[in-house]
Amino acid sequence: MSTEEVHAEHTVADHAHGADCGHETVEHDGHVDYLHDGHKHAEHGDHYDEH
Template sequence: MTTPVAHKPHTEHDHQHGDTCGHTAFAHEDHTDYAHDGHVHRVHEDHVDECEPVAHRVHAEHAHEHGTDCGHPAVSHGDHTDYVHDGHRHAPHDGHWDDH
């Protein structure tokens, strides 16, 4: 399942993300995302993109309850916490999980 993401370059981003940059890195589909200051970055060609879903996308039939001890990496994202699960991020939203 691919989640459509807007191509949104993060301008004035001098930091170079990579294996030793110090930010939480996690696999996302065919690339690596980095949690940085409450948002998620993706290295894209010669710049860094903000990784934000284009539209609200419910992750249907997701019975697993994410939380502090669920075993999935937790990533601070804006005003909530996303959980990295099977190559994508899950976010709590109105009694269900969204697919980011």
């Protein structure tokens, strides 16, 4: 298993996921991920981590 963090190709400034962003939400490990182009994004500071 890899411990490398993978960051999404866009930042929070580029697109802010939220209640009305148009992406499906998934509860994950105490937070909400957003389905985006076939993968899940989780906000992490000024960027998104891919899950």
